[in-house]
Amino acid sequence: MNFAGEHIISIEQFERSDIERIFEVADSMVPFALRARATRVLEGAILGNMFFEPSTRTRVSFGAAFNLLGGSVRETTGFKTSAIAKGESLYDSARVLSGYSDVICMRHPKEGSVAEFAKASRVPVLNGGDGANEHPSQALLDLYTIKNELASSGKRLDGLRIAMIGDLKFGRTVHSLSKLLCLFNNVHISLVSPQELAMPQLYVDQLRSSGHTVTCSSDLTSSIGNVDIVYSTRVQEERFSSPEEADLYRGRFRLNQSIYTKYCEPNTVIMHPLPRDSRADANELDSDLNQNPNLAIFRQADNGVLIRMALFAMVLDVVGKVEKYSHEVTWYSGRTR
Numbered sequence: 447m448n449f450a451g452e453h454i455i456s457i458e459q460f461e462r463s464d465i466e467r468i469f470e471v472a473d474s475m476v477p478f479a480l481r482a483r484a485t486r487v488l489e490g491a492i493l494g495n496m497f498f499e500p501s502t503r504t505r506v507s508f509g510a511a512f513n514l515l516g517g518s519v520r521e522t523t524g525f526k527t528s529a530i531a532k533g534e535s536l537y538d539s540a541r542v543l544s545g546y547s548d549v550i551c552m553r554h555p556k557e558g559s560v561a562e563f564a565k566a567s568r569v570p571v572l573n574g575g576d577g578a579n580e581h582p583s584q585a586l587l588d589l590y591t592i593k594n595e596l597a598s599s600g601k602r603l604d605g606l607r608i609a610m611i612g613d614l615k616f617g618r619t620v621h622s623l624s625k626l627l628c629l630f631n632n633v634h635i636s637l638v639s640p641q642e643l644a645m646p647q648l649y650v651d652q653l654r655s656s657g658h659t660v661t662c663s664s665d666l667t668s669s670i671g672n673v674d675i676v677y678s679t680r681v682q683e684e685r686f687s688s689p690e691e692a693d694l695y696r697g698r699f700r701l702n703q704s705i706y707t708k709y710c711e712p713n714t715v716i717m718h719p720l721p722r723d724s725r726a727d728a729n730e731l732d733s734d735l736n737q738n739p740n741l742a743i744f745r746q747a748d749n750g751v752l753i754r755m756a757l758f759a760m761v762l763d764v765v766g767k768v769e770k771y772s773h774e775v776t777w778y779s780g781r782t783r
């Protein structure tokens with residue numbers, strides 16, 4: 447795929463070679479993410495960051511990634527502060543906002559809304575999550591994290607063993623990650639959820655058609671014993687008709703250090719797209735895992751900057767120019783990976 451000028455809406459746009467190229471470009475962004483070097487390759491460019499659902503990681507890391515490439519960020523957060531609250535259509539919003547921006551990132555509660563917006567946009571649009579549908583940049587950073595975490599034990603993405611746990615029905619990150627895994631070989635996927643929150647059959651069928659092994663269960667401890675990655679997710683209460691309905695499922699699959707020690711292989715990597723729900727009635731990843739070296743959740747969040755820098759550099763076609771417009775930083779940064 448030629449990324450220049452393209453929208454990034456769905457994992458379905460990519461082939462395996464595209465993913466490998468994104469990861470290669472993400473690796474080249476490390477000195478800039480660590481603030482060892484600064485670049486102004488996107489000086490003069492404006493990112494329109496439009497988030498109509500709550501977000502910490504996606505919104506801030508898209509913004510930070512753009513700033514680290516030298517560009518400026520303008521944000522709209524929530525419907526109330528946007529003219530959409532006055533009845534403006536996605537078409538009109540896209541026509542207008544793409545006149546003010548060189549690239550747009552958008553999160554919206556409705557499935558398909560970002561694709562609809564992109565059709566009317568005059569600049570590339572990156573999907574920051576559309577309802578329960580997809581979250582492609584999250585899946586890319588998740589897979590990049592898996593690749594890096596497994597590298598030290600000599601394992602590769604082909605042959606990966608992964609357990610996806612929690613709300614697999616509404617969790618858009620596991621939908622995009624499942625699609626992404628279809629590009630690799632011989633993956634073993636253990637799906638762990640309440641029956642009512644099972645992974646939609648479409649994604650299971652895609653995984654099986656790709657030659658992968660998929661098992662479904664509603665029992666945590668018997669599903670996490672033979673995997674490289676435990677990928678936990680939050681009950682997506684914003685997709686339920688009421689918080690009380692979400693309460694029925696909250697806290698069903700809690701991983702803590704003693705369960706990890708008893709049931710997981712010693713080097714199993716623990717991931718979560720975050721936010722983890724740390725309220726007492728949920729607590730899907732206990733804080734007693736915080737000192738576990740295999741808890742990769744914050745390395746995973748950090749990788750979001752690298753992947754999003756790579757996407758901006760590729761979509762705005764500056765990959766080969768980042769270094770040319772760079773210099774050492776003059777201020778102290780004790781940042782390490």
Ligand code: CP
Nearest residue numbers: 501502503504719720
């Ligand atoms: N993982 C993720 O999408 O986090 P935010 O909702 O904070 O953006």
